[in-house]
Every structure is written in structure tokens, then in C-alpha cells.
Amino acid sequence: MKKWQVLALALLMAVPATGFAQIGKLKLDSKVDSMHKAGVGPVIFPHDSHEKLYKCNDCHPKIFKEKRGESGISMKLNMDGKFCGSPNCHNSPKAFPLFECTKCHTNVGAAK
Amino acid sequence: MKASSNKFMKGALLLSLSVFFGVAVTVNGADSATAAKGKTNAAPAKSEKGAAPVLDPNDPASLIYLDTSGKPAGIGDPNKPASQSYKAGQGWHPQALSAAGLPKDKYGLIDWAKLVRENIVKPKPSLDPNDEEMPPLKMDILIPAKGDFVNDVIYPHEMHTYWLKCEVCHPAIFVPAKGSNNMSMAEITKGNWCGRCHGKVAFPLTDCNKCHSSPKKAASK
Numbered sequence: 001m002k003k004w005q006v007l008a009l010a011l012l013m014a015v016p017a018t019g020f021a022q023i024g025k026l027k028l029d030s031k032v033d034s035m036h037k038a039g040v041g042p043v044i045f046p047h048d049s050h051e052k053l054y055k056c057n058d059c060h061p062k063i064f065k066e067k068r069g070e071s072g073i074s075m076k077l078n079m080d081g082k083f084c085g086s087p088n089c090h091n092s093p094k095a096f097p098l099f100e101c102t103k104c105h106t107n108v109g110a111a112k
Numbered sequence: 113m114k115a116s117s118n119k120f121m122k123g124a125l126l127l128s129l130s131v132f133f134g135v136a137v138t139v140n141g142a143d144s145a146t147a148a149k150g151k152t153n154a155a156p157a158k159s160e161k162g163a164a165p166v167l168d169p170n171d172p173a174s175l176i177y178l179d180t181s182g183k184p185a186g187i188g189d190p191n192k193p194a195s196q197s198y199k200a201g202q203g204w205h206p207q208a209l210s211a212a213g214l215p216k217d218k219y220g221l222i223d224w225a226k227l228v229r230e231n232i233v234k235p236k237p238s239l240d241p242n243d244e245e246m247p248p249l250k251m252d253i254l255i256p257a258k259g260d261f262v263n264d265v266i267y268p269h270e271m272h273t274y275w276l277k278c279e280v281c282h283p284a285i286f287v288p289a290k291g292s293n294n295m296s297m298a299e300i301t302k303g304n305w306c307g308r309c310h311g312k313v314a315f316p317l318t319d320c321n322k323c324h325s326s327p328k329k330a331a332s333k
Contacts, residue, residue, distance in 0.1 A: 031261055038259030039296050074261035076328075079320035099317040101298045108298045 023047040030069050041107030219318055225271050248273040253290065254326060263324040 029035070029042035050059070063086055065071045071083065078085035078098055085091040090098050102108045215226045227233045237245035248270045255265040272281070282288045285308055293305070300307040301317065311317050 031259075034260035038257070038262070039298065040259075075259060075320075076261045076263060079263070079324060097318045098320055099297060099301055101301065109296065 023051070026068070028073065031074060035105070039109055040101055040105035043104045044106055045104070217315070217319065217322075219316075221315055224315070228271065228274055246273070246277070249278075255295070257324060257328070258296070260328070262328070263321070264326040264328055265323045266326050267323070 024047060026045040026047050027042055028045055032042055035041060060066050063083060064073075073083045075098075077083055078090070081087055081091055084104075085098055089095050096103055214232070215223045215230070217223045237243060251269040253267040253269065255267055257264050285305065286293050295305045297317075299305060300310070303311070306323075307317070315322070
């Protein structure tokens with residue numbers, strides 16, 4: 001019994017042992033009233049999947065300030081080539097384009 | 113007790129590692145085996161064709177016609193290249209168009225509106241010489257964006273009516289009354305409203321500011 005417990009524990013530990021503390025997913029909802037008017041919900045930003053592709057200083061602090069709500073992200077500014085829509089990011093062929101609402105916003109088409 | 117558990121831990125780690133690598137090796141082995149099979153199957157098929165030009169859709173050198181996304185124009189299956197005549201009717205030749213010096217936007221797409229404005233192309237209104245050409249309708253429509261932080265849209269009737277008749281859009285796609293079309297970007301990306309043409313035969317939705325061009329008060333923030 002104990003043998004199997006230890007074995008199972010070791011097998012479980014062996015796989016995620018390489019990972020480190022991750023930020024995970026961030027909910028971006030500072031402009032939620034405007035979002036509801038536009039018929040979309042808050043953005044769930046997958047910080048974890050971006051961590052795998054980029055180094056911290058690719059985005060911080062030049063593009064995004066490292067404090068929640070401080071950067072002042074808006075769709076208008078994304079469209080103008082700031083934040084998510086930076087020229088090498090979601091305003092370029094390297095990543096999916098800005099018009100794919102459902103890839104970032106939740107509850108798209110819920111209101112109205 | 114501790115020593116034994118340590119031993120078990122080491123054993124388990126070794127076991128998990130060996131299992132992991134063992135699986136990886138067998139998967140690789142299986143992959144290479146299937147790849148080899150594919151090669152042996154493909155080789156005689158090519159030689160059978162003989163003198164006829166082999167169109168390999170994955171070889172850029174043998175490509176003649178590409179669709180708007182730069183992929184081979186065909187039937188969607190890269191293993192079945194479309195016939196020459198089928199290809200002739202599909203898409204256009206991107207290299208030929210770039211050599212013609214047509215104006216492009218910042219995404220490298222041909223700016224058909226600019227072509228018209230600068231009189232680079234002058235298409236005939238109809239194949240029938242007796243047909244009268246309807247002059248373009250000079251009417252811009254302001255479509256307010258629903259969100260506070262997005263610029264409003266200015267819809268130019270002029271450029272659209274240059275190419276299209278009124279009946280193409282009205283009343284099937286757009287009810288010709290201001291404010292009675294409840295458009296949304298989510299629906300447009302799914303191919304409704306503007307998305308009936310834009311993203312298919314007209315310029316794609318990639319450049320937001322091409323349509324969202326009228327600043328809002330809040331949008332300036």
C-alpha cells in the first residue's frame with residue numbers, strides 16, 4: 001500500500017517539477033461598462049501562454065506597466081498600434097488579428 | 113523508513129523517465145516508419161506521369177496561381193492539385209500584380225479604392241454598350257461604434273456604388289434606414305453585414321482604422 005502511494009506521488013511530482021510560479025490568466029475588466037455597450041464581456045488574458053513565447057522584458061515595462069489597471073488599455077489604442085496591437089503583436093501576421101473578438105473577450109454577443 | 117521511501121522515490125523517478133522516453137522513442141520510430149512508407153508510395157506515382165509537368169502544391173517553384181492568402185488555388189486538398197484550367201480560373205498571380213506596380217496598403221494588399229481614385233483602372237460599367245452607368249452615390253454614413261473606446265465608422269457609399277449596384281446590399285443585407293441595422297464586429301467576423309464581402313472579396317478586417325476612422329470623445333483617451 002505505502003509503496004504504491006510513494007510511487008504514485010513520485011510519478012505525479014516528476015512531470016510538473018520543471019514549472020515555476022506562473023501568473024496564469026488575468027481578467028481585464030476596467031472598461032467593463034463600455035464593453036457591455038459593445039456587446040462583449042471582460043478580456044481573459046492568458047499570461048501563461050504568453051510567458052512560454054516571450055521574455056518578461058519583451059512586454060514589461062515598455063508596452064504594459066506591471067500594475068493592474070495602470071496601462072489604460074483600450075480597443076482604440078490597440079487599433080492604433082499600442083498594447084496588444086503593437087506592430088509585432090496582434091496587428092501583424094505573427095499573431096491573430098484584433099478583429100477576432102471571441103479570442104480575447106468573453107460573452108461575445110451576449111448583450112443586445 | 114526514510115531510506116526505503118527514498119529508494120522508492122528514485123525508482124519511481126527512473127521508471128517515469130524511462131516510460132516517458134520509451135514512449136517518445138516508439139512514437140518517433142512509428143513516425144519514421146510511416147514517413148518511409150509514404151515516400152515509397154509517392155515515388156512511383158511521380159515517375160508514372162512522365163512527360164506531363166508535375167505540379168507539386170508544396171513546391172513554390174511549380175506554383176502558378178495562388179489565392180489571396182498565398183496558398184495554392186485549388187480544391188483545398190494539397191494532395192490533389194487542381195487542373196491547369198481550374199487554376200487559370202482561380203485567384204491571380206501575386207507576382208504579376210506586384211510587377212504591375214499597383215498601389216498597396218500597409219498590409220501589402222492591393223488598394224483597389226486607390227486604384228479607382230487615381231484613375232489607374234477604368235472598368236466598363238457593363239458589357240452591354242447601351243447600358244447607362246449610374247453615377248456613384250456621394251453619401252457618407254456615420255455608424256456609431258457601440259463601445260465608448262472605439263472610433264465611429266464612416267461608411268462611404270461612393271466607393272461601394274462605384275463597384276456595386278444598390279440592390280447588391282439593399283435591402284437584403286442592410287435595411288436602407290439609418291440605425292435599423294444592429295451590426296456588431298462579432299457578427300461581421302462571422303461573415304454577416306460588412307463581412308459578407310470584407311474578408312472575402314474586399315479588403316479584410318485586419319486594419320481596424322480603415323473603417324473606424326471618426327474619432328469619439330472617449331476614444332481619444
